[in-house]
Amino acid sequence: MAILVDEKTRIVVQGATGRQGQFHSNRMKLYGSKIVGGVTPGKGGQMMGDIPIYDTVEEVEADASIIFVPSRFMKDAALEAISLGLSPVVCITEHVPVQDAMFIIEHAKEQEVDIVGPNTPGLISPGKALLGILPPHIFKEGPIGLLSRSGTLTYEIIDEMTRNDLGQTTALGIGGDPVIGMDFISTLERFEQDKDTKAIVMIGEIGGNAEELAAEYIKEYITKPVVSYIAGKTAPPGKRMGHAGAVISGNTGTAESKIKALNAVGVPVATMPHEVPQLLKDLL
Amino acid sequence: MAILVDEKTRIVVQGATGRQGQFHSNRMKLYGSKIVGGVTPGKGGQMMGDIPIYDTVEEVEADASIIFVPSRFMKDAALEAISLGLSPVVCITEHVPVQDAMFIIEHAKEQEVDIVGPNTPGLISPGKALLGILPPHIFKEGPIGLLSRSGTLTYEIIDEMTRNDLGQTTALGIGGDPVIGMDFISTLERFEQDKDTKAIVMIGEIGGNAEELAAEYIKEYITKPVVSYIAGKTAPPGKRMGHAGAVISGNTGTAESKIKALNAVGVPVATMPHEVPQLLKDLL
């Protein structure tokens, strides 16, 4: 088992014919994801390799969507996917205005649709489906669920895990923006429900207090072992560290606060990324 | 029993200190309605007779609201009442822009709040509560539920009914605008559920096809006898007959079509208003 997607999930790619969309459509299909069509308004009727291109999402029989359109078109594209009840809708696009993100997420909530992102690398259920831009070759099937605010840092840690024979049920990038759809808590909830997930890795970073809230949630509701890493211990206040959401404001959002909160509920936090596999082994 | 309001319903009056609001607040209270407060932003703290005036609806412990504010403030006032879950929210105000009406009604639906109106005389559960501007002295407790698109025509028919000893559980003006909250169907549903209502009078008029849809609904779901009157048999096409909603467009909205649809499902339609009591007696 896995969360959100598996080998049966029929996936439509919105913004399929752009540089990024094209590259990743093929890559996802190659990995085995069931890509049933691409959508680029005005380009319907073409074929992109063996992927048919449509003008509208409505023309495609799909269950889930992944979106690569430029940020100014994200709101419209996401509302199109939500209107058809596709879920999850994975918003890869970065630089989405926060008002658009809030609008999409609120509407998705009303329609009971899961939004991943925006500004996310997406997710992978190894051996089943890739619905994102993560490098699939470093992943491996196994019992660990991973959720992260970061992309490459995730790959770094996944790589260490895979080398240590700690495969993954699903790995999900929740996205680096301040306002995102699936967050630590809603993703933790899914991993808790997933029978095959035996332990969870949660990769956080500075900014906001999502990790602190996740710690409270873990204490209350998560029975499976959780291991964490928090990036940004040396980040100065008031500066955006790459991700729009990674900024310490005043006293909130520091790595110290997050590490403290997680340790307080029994979640070990690795000092350096490569220590994660050992912490996992200690708990399994 | 009665529908929507009874003697226990705590009512707040929005737009209470205007000419209309003041007159009808006192009149409703005099009738026995439980008026717990009036709201006029900026006039909070005053007393209007023995009715306390507040700045915001939030300050009043109420169950239902009746709104008398000028049309440009209707949307805001209704959203204020809806935000607190008050129900029903009776919108007496006329000349409300249809976009505002649609917005209010959609939002109320999401929040499971009943909107009556706009442009309605409101409703009365005789002997229990008056939540509107109807003249209470012509009403009488009894077993008939009445719903109507018109005000004075309702009074005309109610007066005939009361003279013929046909009292009412609740009489409700759904309003004369094209887009209204509680409509024939949702009101018929309530009367069907109300144990004390033994028969229903439905007063329609030209414009739209709400009566035709109501006829279909009656056929399918209403077990109680229904009697009707339809105004506007001599109205010309394309002209608004007083009510914003009372206009025949092309072939739709004619009295003939409505009468035909109602007759087809066994609902007798009075030729003239004063015939309603006899039709009721024939069926009871």
Next chain:
Amino acid sequence: MKLMEYEAKDIFVQYDIPTSTGYMVENVENLKAVLYKLGLPVILKAQVLVGGRGKAGGIKFAKTEDEAMEMANKILNMEIKGLPVKKLLVCTPSEIQKELYVGFVIDRNKKKMTLLASTEGGVDIEQVAATSPEKIQRVLIDPIIGIQEFQCRNVASKMGYKGKEMLSLATIIYKLGQIMQDKDAELIEINPLAITPNGFEALDAKLVIDDNSLFRQTEFKEDFKDSQEYTPIEIKAMEAGLAYVELDGDVGIIGCGAGLVMASLDVVNHYGGKPANFLDIGGGASAENMKKALEIINLKKGVKSIFINIFGGITKCDEIARGILEFDPSVPVYVRMMGTNEKEARKILNEKGYELYQSMQEAAKAAVKGV
């Protein structure tokens, strides 16, 4: 309020909806300058707020300047369904390859704005709806979220368009929806939306603004009284705050409340009379309102008797009675009054010799007889 074609097209231009180039002229003198700008041939279109102007000779094709001047002169001196033509829209004719329909209406039952589209344009859309409903696409628009671009692409795509044409059509539909929302419209229509060698073009335009929104749609406020939509007496009534509709019978009818007045018309008709009008003085009317109502009826030619039908709920009968005494029409008046302060009213009117009835049908009968 209905806008004229040229007014609606001005708004289309603001929203970048492609329309055929054209200018409005009010007299033949201005036509010359317009012809100079447009070149020949031209189409001359009478600007009136009723349908069927083509059949009535209100739309003409002119190949030469002389022809144009002559036709303009003719159309500007014509009446269409009783409305004098005061303005002409002069356009360059388009090469029409196909005609579509797109528009937005308010769906009263669904309580939402609805997008309508059909590949069967240029004809009466209600006709299409009645005979081939499957040829019309209907998309409900969420009143809180508003029109979305993807909805317009869905419609354009289902109309059978692809590529750039699909995108252009979707954009036109989206802009139309935005006008509907931004301008508080009750109805907006392009019929026909033509396909020409230059792409899509709005050949006609229909736009009805919600009268109730004029407090915020201030750009239309001053147009209101110029509008051809109402007869002079209707406008007078409107100014007096009364709801008045002109009919062609001879029994003048005044009542309180739209439903009651409609019923009064029906009852008069039932007894063989012909209503001359609909006049609603509203609930809680004053003596002044009543007086004005009588004045307005008096303006109408051919009224032979007047039926006043008052059910006193909020309305006070004595107040109405006083109003009746303030104006003396030249024809007999039959008053039916019931309800609040009925006795006082009866006394006031009896003293002046008015016939008073308690029953609506008796009063109606009398008024019909009195003609």
Next chain:
Amino acid sequence: MKLMEYEAKDIFVQYDIPTSTGYMVENVENLKAVLYKLGLPVILKAQVLVGGRGKAGGIKFAKTEDEAMEMANKILNMEIKGLPVKKLLVCTPSEIQKELYVGFVIDRNKKKMTLLASTEGGVDIEQVAATSPEKIQRVLIDPIIGIQEFQCRNVASKMGYKGKEMLSLATIIYKLGQIMQDKDAELIEINPLAITPNGFEALDAKLVIDDNSLFRQTEFKEDFKDSQEYTPIEIKAMEAGLAYVELDGDVGIIGCGAGLVMASLDVVNHYGGKPANFLDIGGGASAENMKKALEIINLKKGVKSIFINIFGGITKCDEIARGILEFDPSVPVYVRMMGTNEKEARKILNEKGYELYQSMQEAAKAAVKGV
């Protein structure tokens, strides 16, 4: 992007939010004309995008023209927290009776815009939030429906105001919310919102526009690069499409992906090094991106070694390797590379004598040692 106080107040004026009358001046010569318009006394406020300008001497009260000229001269020649003061806002002082706080922020966890209000204004609102959270009202705004007037009245009323004062305060809050929505703001604040004998007055103004919205908030686009928010090197990096933050250590750090670069900083720090910067070339970076990254680091003074940390997922290591060879910094470079096309990269860099590491911690250690 943060706006200066005077820019935010210009927007307030457009929305009819009462602010103290004032003018921006960039030099002492312009001050005279302003003093003529405003009269005396005046307050001179340094326009900088950092807090604490009052304590730093950036806000002065002047009673005479000479005093004003002297102080303006002083402030315009000062630096506040490293930022040179280039502009002054000159205002007529207000008679402050009480200071309130009103503002809107984005609540990341609730995923909604939130209205904040407190009767404890004029002080750091985060301080109030930490010590007396009950003194702050928080109202979540539905992202689809947007700010509603009644919500503002509720807040104004709970702040203890009545009558006209309540209505004025509610209107100010509502307008502030509209600016937040209309201008795609991330943050808007009036702190303090003063009560004066003339009513409410915004004495200070904070407004941060969402950088991601600049494609539609075109009025702010040109301000972007003038902004004091970033150091010259940061602006250069931004123009090159790279995320760069200046720090005060000596180990230059370049990586792909924000999280990985943050982790790189942490690891360097763990081994006793001091990061000189944060530089993210992003996922899937090109050789050109890498070259530019090195150029940017090279601009920064005091960098003694450079740590490049690449995890090749979408990023191709050989591409990055080629980029590294295109620019030769004057300090030693320690490269850690893993993943896609690692072998080719290794070959390319080994040939030119670069030290290559597979492990992030080993590379970090070496870079710290290399200082």
